Each structure stands twice: as C-alpha cells, then as structure tokens.
Amino acid sequence: MAAASFLPLHLPASPRQATRAAASSTAPAATAQTSSQLEETFGRKGLKFGTDSTGAPTAELSVRNGSSLQLRLNDGLVTSYRPKVYWKDELSYREVLHTVAGADAVRGGVGLVLNDASSTSLLAGSEWSVADADSDSYDAVQVELACSAGKLEVSYVVTLYALSMATAVIVKNGGSKPVELTSAVLSHIKFDTRRGTAVEGLRGCPYCTHPPPASGFALLTPAEAMKREESGGWFGGGGGEEEPRQGAWTVEENQYTILKKKVSRVYAAPPEERKKRIYSTAPSKFITIDQSSGLGFRVVKMGFEDMYLSSPGGMYEKFGNDYFLCTGPASMLVPVVVGPGEEWRGAQVIEHDNL
Template identity: 55%
Template sequence: MASSLLSFTLAKPTTASFIRASSAPATASPTSTSTHESLNERFARKGIHFSDHNGVPVVDLTVRNGSSVRVRVPDAHVTSYRPKVSWDEDGFEEVLYTIPASPVPDDPPKFKGGVGLVINDSKGSLVSSSEWAVKDVDSDAIDALQVELSSTSGSLDITYVISLYPLSMATAVIVKNNGRKPVTLTSAILSHLRSKKRGGTAIQGLRGCSYCSHPPLPSPFELLSPSEAMKTESSGWFSSDSEPKPGIWNVQDVPITILKDKVSRVYAAPPKERLKAFYNTPPSKYEALDQGRELFFRIVRIGFEDIYVSSPGSLSEKFGKEYFICTGPAAVLVPVVVPPGEHWRGAQVIEHDNL
C-alpha cells in the first residue's frame, strides 16, 4: 500500500492524525482511461466499490452501520453522504445538497453542490480542469474506509483523501510544490448541507467570533456564484440592516445564527490582527442545525484559518423545494504560501451524535 490507513480520533482531531503525504507514485492510470471495472480489479474491497454512473466512474464507501459516501472519480466531487442517524431500519439521511449541473453537449453530466475542493491561484481554479486518478484505498475492517485521489496542476501535486467512519466523514487535501518558486493559493472545502425548512436552518458555536461579509471562492461546484452570493434579495447589496458591508468587521453576539435570509460571510481573525504575536482565532468546530429533521452536524476545520458560511435566502427556490447552506473551512482572507519542496495540508470533518 502507498499509505497506511489514515487513523482518526474524533475527540481530538489533528491533521497529522488522519492525512499524510505519500511519496510513492500513483498506482492507477489516469481516470480518463480507467473504467469502473479496472478500478474494481485494482482497488475494490469490502465496503469500497466502483461503478459507472451516467458514464462516469464513481466510488461508494459503505461502513458496517450502513453509512455511505459517494465520490465521482474524475472531478473528486463528493456528491452524497448518507450517515445512519437513528436506530430505525431506514434511519439514514442525505446530508448533502447536490443537483445536476446544466448539461454541456458531448460532455459527461456534472453536478453542483455536494462537497467540493476549491484550490485557486491568481489565474483561477486549479481543480476545474484537473483529471483525478485513484492512487490508493485502505480500510480497517469496515468501520473505517478511505480512498486517495491524486492530480497534478503545473508544479503542484494535489492529493485528496476521503475517509468514512460510522459517525463521521473527512475530506483532506495535501498540496506539494515541486517547483522552484513559492506558490500562493486560496483554498476551501465547501459543503452544501441540505435542510428541510428555511426558517429552521442555523449554525451555532461561533459566538464571539469576528466576521465580515465576503464572497465565496469561485468553484466548479458552486450553486451561487460569488456575485450572486453577495447580492440581496431586494435592491442593493446587503440582505439586511444587520449585515455588515464588505470590509466592515463585526462580532457574532448570539449563540445561534438563523440562516433564513441570504448571507455570505467569512468568520476569521482580521488579517491585521494576524500580524500580532497573539490573536483570537475562530473555533475549530461549530454546528449546522436542521430543525426540520431535528438533526445537527458538527463541522471541524483543520489547517485552515477561516470559516465560510452562506445561505441562499429566497434564491434557494430556483434550485428546488428544500433549503441548503454552504459552509466549510477556508483560506480566503490570507492566501496560503507553499514554498518550493514543501507541503500544505488542510481538512474538514463532518461528524454527528444523532444516533
């Protein structure tokens, strides 16, 4: 195996505990020439299965309690996460909001939403045109499963690891700079989380945290573009009088933030504060609440300095009857600089205690 199982302790998650860069070359041919049959021959094992979905190879991870994750191999897009959330026989709930993208003639169908990896440089997205290959898989019985994807963009080797456990799933990125010059990147792992009721959608755990209005990073998986995310539902730029203007910092003063209206925020330490020896960072974890289904999911950030949160307000109606939010760890306000020969790592964990 190119890498050992990425062990993960939910109580005290750390980047090093469940992601590590592999120095071995990729063991799979490029996904453009890999069929789901050949991927199954090389990588399938109990709980890890490859199949064809509308002409695109996908991998399904399923642990012992029935919780599952689906990943599209060519674009490393996580389109489904269905954890077991009750002891009922059918006690599984889809967490992610994923919809088909507008079709492009002669191209395989793509999707928007879900969990999307965003890595951008000054020229734009580094992952929108990337071809991903399955580099490795691993498992521990069927209570911990993992697939490792790899891609190359210029001088960068990018590894993306998706891991599934009975009560959580993790997505971790490792970027290695093989060039001779530093590389400056903005990045995020953005999850579009499904919610039953617009008025019953909220986040908690960010009280006392600084935030400002800010557009999301452009992404091939976005539902709302940066400009759409920042527009209000009426005329003007801001969703309400309480929403600060871009560049104006505020402090979250309530324990639970209702996401009924349209917002687009970055929770983080202001860049000027980061020049000090000591400053307050945002919490390492917070919770997304779905009152309609009486569920909550804890979002854990690792390696990222910012937290992005947005809600579509009435614009959600153009995507369907259900509501959703977009959130996840990010490096938006202060880009990540990866020196030559060095790695940068970041991760997101979605975990729950709903059982």
Template identity: 60%
Template sequence: MASLVSFSLLKASASTPTTVISPPPSPTLETLDQRFGRKGIKFSESGDIPTTVELTVRNGSSLKLQISNGHISSYRPKVYWKDDGYEEVLHTLAGSRGGVGLVINELSQQTNSKAPSASAEWTVKDVDSDSIDALQVELGCMRGSLDISYVVSLYPLSMATAVIVKNNGRKAVNISSAILSHFNFKKNRSGSGVQGLRGCSYCTNPPPSSPFEILSPSESIKSEDSPGFFSFGWEPETKPGVWTVQDVPITVLKNKLSRVYSASPAERSKDFHRSAPSKYEVIDQGRGLFYRVIRMGFEEIYLSSPGLYSDKYGEDYFICTGPASILVPVTVNPGEEWRGAQVIEHDNL
C-alpha cells in the first residue's frame, strides 16, 4: 500500500512488494471478500452495477467506491451527536456521474490534445486498516506506459483520495489531471459558497473532459442569462484566458461559473509567484455544514457551479471542485512518478 503523505494516510512497509490481483473473468463475490474483506471493508455486487466496496469506520461514517471505474458514489460522514446524524455529501447521478472522480488525460507533447491510450479498468491491489478508525483500499490499472495507483482512505472526520502515476516507458508523458468532487446542497442555491480563495488569481476555464462529468466542458462555460432584476451583485463571467484576482472572502456559488484558481502559466514560469491556497472550505449554509478541501501535489484548484442549469439534474443543487493540473500539464519522465492527493475533512461534530 503506497503512502503519499504524512496526513494520517495509512503506511505500509516499503520492503513488502505489492501484488496486483487480476481476478479471473466473472469474478465471484467470494473471491473479493475472501481475499480482501475485513471488518469495516465490505465488497458487494448487484446486477449490472459494477462491483463496489463500502468502507465504514467506528463512528458510522462511510463511503462507497465502484471498483471498475474508480468512482466514489457516496460519502456519508457523521455530522451530529445523534444516532442518525449522517449526511450525504456527494451529488451523484445514474451512470457514475458526479460523486468523486479521478481524471487522468494523456496529452500529446506537440499539440496538448488528448492522445489515444488503451482503456483499462481498475482492479483491487490491496487493502489496509488500523482498527476500524482508518480504512484504505488501493486500486491499480495500466494505461499505455503509465502504471497508476489510486488510494481511497476513510477516517472518522475525513476521507482522502490519492494518485500515483509512474512512467514505465522510454518517453516523457504529459498528463492533465484532477480529482473532482461534486458536493450536494439541499434545494439551496443561495446558501452555497467557498471560503479561503481571497487574493488568488483565477480565469474562466472548462473542466477536463471525464466520464464522471455532469456538465460537459462546453456547457460549463456557456453564458448564463441574467437571473433577474433583483439579483444584486450578479455579473457575467469573464472570457476564458482573462485573469482576475478574487477580492471577496466568500465566493457565493448561486450563479453559473467555471474557474481555475492558480497563478497564471506565465507567472508560474518565474522563480517566485503566489500559488493557489493549499486548503479552502465549502460552505453549505442551508444545512449549517462546511467541509475543508485540501490539495497536495496539484498546482491548481478547479471550481464550478451550474446556476440555473442545475434544474436539468434534479431538485438539489450541486457544485464541482477539487485539485487539478489543467492549464499546465504534469510531465512524468521515464522511470519517474508523480503524486497528488485530495483530502475532504470536516468539524461538524
């Protein structure tokens, strides 16, 4: 089990090699449970839905992970001091849309367009636990010359997703990557916001294309009509490529936007520049909750809200955010590896 950071992620002995378990065609439920199941880690299968693993720690906080595509479809932390005090944090639609998804797109060095790569499904590599207060599942897959590990961890007050990309080929590989989380807000647009980005530069930019997206890249930057005469303070988003500095302490996500927060690529080429914050908070004023998002390894923060477009996708409101490397791709040289992570934690007990 690979350990990325000292932020309470479970560690494994570096001297113990990881064995990739490739299940035979049509693996049985017993195969997964016998090999990996333990207290707090349960594998299940239902009809045509991909095999999932559910993690549940001592205080009842839980998450569900679809194994074949690495999609986290549910995260329900305990948020109140009462028996039924669990809230679904993620906004997930049928077809593995929304939730938390890892996006890795390989780019050609010449054009920065997506290069074709062999599709691959995730398989379970390992699991780990520390009593039942810390649980971890590691998935792995091969995409061309890239050996990718995806580590999902659950704790009583947080969940973490981490990725390790190793280049086993002979040529450098450029990748565009992100860990995008879709947060759910119960029928409340005006009560959604983000705090902690004040003073950071941003520009309008679409998200990376992914199978988990709710709004497509073209939809995300499509202009929204004025929400009405009484929507004071509303301004249309700037054009892509125009950089602006966040000048308010809280970004209200009532209206439509799609942004990348970071120093501009030109600024990042300098020896000294102001980087994006390492953490910020998602505010759900309607339910009186907030969640802290921590980025590691990534240089950018992606943030979007659907505005009136949310009506197309159910009654509840949602936003999409997470650490990213979109504007400046990550270069992974032969024999080297790149690591990135996201932590979602809360103090809502």
C-alpha cells in the first residue's frame, strides 16, 4: 500500500458515492462547538457526536459490520477501537486499545506526538477543530481534525474501515524557514495476560534502547519506561540477557520478540547508516501476538523512518488488569526537515484478518 494512495484527506472512490460535509476554513474549535452543532454540520450515517466521561467532545465512528471507534476531538486521542473479530468460536467485537480514564484526563489509546527538534511539543495548547468528515455510508468513515502550531498547519485524519483503522498526519510549513520535526503515532494495544505477548516481523532489524517521546496521553513516563526491571523471578527472564544500554545498537535475532519484560526500544536504521546512499530501513509492519486471546493485529507504518516498541513489565498493574504494549511509527532519531511551502505526511494503520 503506497503512502501516496492512502494519505489523501478524503476517502478513495467507492461503489457508493461518498458524501462530504461543507466546512468553513474558519470553523470554531472543537471545544467551542456543542455536540448538536457538530451533528448538524458533520453528522452522517456512521458518525455521531457526543462527550466522554470528562466532558470532552467526541466522535463515534461505525461501519456496516459493526466495527467502531471513538475519537476525542479536543486532542485527537482515539480512546476505543472495537473491530468485529472471530473470537472464542463466535463473531464478536473486541476492544484493541488500552485506555485509562480518570476524573479529568484520559491516557492510553492512540495519540499523535509532534515535537520540534528540541523535543518541545508543537501541539501543547493547540485548539483542534473538526475540518471535515467523509464516508461511503457503509464500509468507511473519516474525520479530519486541524490546528495551527505557529507557522505550521497540521491535519490529523482518522479513518475507520471494516477491518482496520488508520491515523494520518499532514504538516504544512507556511513559514519562511525550514522546521525540524520529531513525531510519532503511538498506540497502547491491549493483551489479555502478560504471558504470551509478542510481536513477529522485526527479525534482522537493528534496535537500540530509547525512551518514548513525552506526551500527555502516555501511560508510562519516559523515566518509567527506561527504569530497569530486576532480573530473575517468574517474569524477569530467569537470568536472560539485559536490555542494551541507551545508545548501544544490536540486531533483533528472534522471529518472535517476547515482550513480557519491560523494554523501550526504537527499531530503525542507525543514524550513521542513513548517511549512506543506500541503507536498509526498518520493517514497514509487524504483527502482534496474544497467545491468550489468539488474536493478532498488524501495525503498519507509512512515511516514518522508525518503529517504537515498549512493554511495561510489572508496572502494567498500575493501569488495570490487562497487559499492554505501547508501539507505533515514529521519526525520533533523525528529525524530518520540512522546508518553506513544503509538507510532510505520515500514517499508521492497525489492521486484522481475524475473521
């Protein structure tokens, strides 16, 4: 799947003519619009507006087979993704994301990180607006959020399909100077138990221990993610190899990367390798493995150079009974340079064939 064919802001042509809401470029911020106003302007089959437990405005996307997704409009956080799957010998709807809702904050889910090269968030304090919505009435629904960050215009497009969900970011530089960006789309994927959590598809890829980018939706802080977990015990690895020190590169040798211990890694081509004319990039996708539920999901990256992957080890108990991974495409090690008048695009897709 080519990035160019996937990232346009509106849904590709389908057998049914897609409808499109007319939206003003000066639409008010999502936080200033009521659910009824959003419904009147953007509502359609498969797209409803409401609020979550914190009072934040939300959009609920659904498609014909019953798969659904919930999106917070003030910060672009996807808090729920429930695709239709074949599970426990019957068709059902399974929550993929691990989300923790407090009295005034929601963390986990799928969120966008967009920083400048000094690791300062470009989205902090930004007011998102619903810029557009689109659907084919049956098998795809899409919402586009927009905000300004200085001279940058940011679009964040969330799309639900019958067998997948996608989040795409487009950054346009309207200034007179180039900007350097580090970014990520990070997903907290739920697992039934700590035992039997793994991913497949990273064998042969270099990686290094690295903290996650700081974000308001993260479950583990960068310091917590990097804190070493003691060896030994039932889950500690029984004397297995320790994680390499930060900055030290190694190569993934296992077909299945077991993630019951705490890890915080970036899988990527080392920055020095990228100075060569030809070099091997990180895999464009991998598959999660949950031996307890028997379900697997592909995480696909487009437009990003790196793939971040972490597991909480024993710290998962701070955030409920379910185990989880934090993962997603990123450009963390080498900033992306966006020149004046240029744009940069990146996307993540979570897809499955559990039917």
